[in-house]
Amino acid sequence: MSDQAYNFAYLDEQTKRMIRRAILKGIAVPGYQVPFASREMPMPYGWGTGGVQVTAACLVPEDQLKVIDQGADDTTNAVSIRAFFQRVAGVAVTGATAEATLIQTRHRIPEVPLRAGQILVYQVPIPEPLRFLEPRESETRKMHELEEYGLMHVKLYEDIARHGAIATSYAYPVKVEGRYVMDPSPIPKFDNPKLAGCAAIQLFGAGREQRIYALPPFCDVVSLDFEDHPFVASKADHDCDLCGAGDSYLDEVIVDDAGGRMFVCSDTDFCASRHAAGQRGRLAPLTEGGL
């Protein structure tokens, strides 16, 4: 096997330095999109090339790496990225949120509150929150520069006019430290409150769009809304059918062709640890080892 031909964590040291500079700038200017020279990674765009580069630049040999995809540790994206870093960095991997020092995530924030010392890396498809309202990059940069964010509320206005409520349910725009409007990547808006005041460092990498941005610990992050239509962090109105949790974000799973369905925690580690602690939901298997 020629794995030894790779530098630690795949990227060469100069590239990692370049990415780290972008990360530091991003942390210094919370919510600001820092351009960086995104590299070709051995995976297609859209599979987390941005997140992988940020992870590679942050990784040290002592790290415990956790990779989640839509909350789950065992779906394709998570498994392949975890395997990638096991192979090119040889770091320890874990599924437990509390044990991990570096967590790369696609579209979720873990249910367990993060602690100081942890880094959460998001995979971002489109970093520009104004993109679908204003197609010109030159103009969106100017709008960020001059804090002209009225257009973001036009989007929310359209939602209410059309659906009677703010129907944006993921990638819900936030304002960081009273300055930059930021796309929190396509996390459900249920997770938006966890962005604020988080003890961990949050880093966002967009590979195709070549942007890195960041939230330092305990950052002020406010979801945009109207006075008479305030932001609501919504979730499915059920409890988890496996572990019985009433306060976690749920996936709806169709279980037969007769309308049967169940709701399960999207965060598999959270659900499994509750299950291990003896919590049971409506459809939890009676025998042990069901999960």
Add this chain to the structure above:
Amino acid sequence: MGAGEVSICARVKGQEGALLQVQGLGKRYGARIGCADVSFDLWPGEVLGIVGESGSGKSTLLSCLAGHLRPDAGRVMFRTDQGMRDTVAMAEPERRRLARTDWAFVHQHARDGLRMGVSAGGNVGERLMAVGARNYGAIRGAALDWLQRVEIAADRIDDRPSAFSGGMQQRLQIARNLVTGPRLVFMDEPTGGLDVSVQARLLDLLRGLVREMGLSVIIVTHDLAVVRLLADRLMVMKSGRVVEQGLTDQVLDDPQHGYTQLLVSSVLQV
């Protein structure tokens, strides 16, 4: 011409001083002249028409005044809260703030001035939200009010402009621009591309709004009938220069410059 031409409206209102003072404005495109040596004062409540054939520099002039183009020479002084300010020299954030509060720009093609993917209500509300309105009910109320003022039925508020006729789009663009109560409106051929009966209604509406809100307007057009109806004062441009200016009726009924005579006599009589 020049000094004695204080608009009657301005005198009646007892306002002191011009709203806009343009001094020696010029814009070149390489060796070619866009417009050159344009100077005039615009008084509060006054409507100034700029006429001339295509290529005479009237749109260039308007873009320079509105801050879309940077002029090479001259000053554009606008009366702000802090007195007269040169909008050419002012910082861009400030100029852009002016452009979405005290100024309005009505484009010839409504498509240039509207967001076609956003509902009529959202289009009207955008300027309000841009200056900090954060109450959905209030924004929607203002949008409804303005749609009615420009004669668009209230039940079209959630339709996109692409579902509107050309005349409606133009009226929507006007509503979107006037919702923040600007003091100075730039119009670039607002009736261009509309058929005559729609034009007539739009002009009627514009005339009503201008009088009611006491707007100062600079309107660029090649249609002499439009300025006859709307403008208090008229500037005639040719090859980038102002060749004649004066009260509208005076210029149209007794043109002095050869080019103005040609322009006036070129209008088809029905």
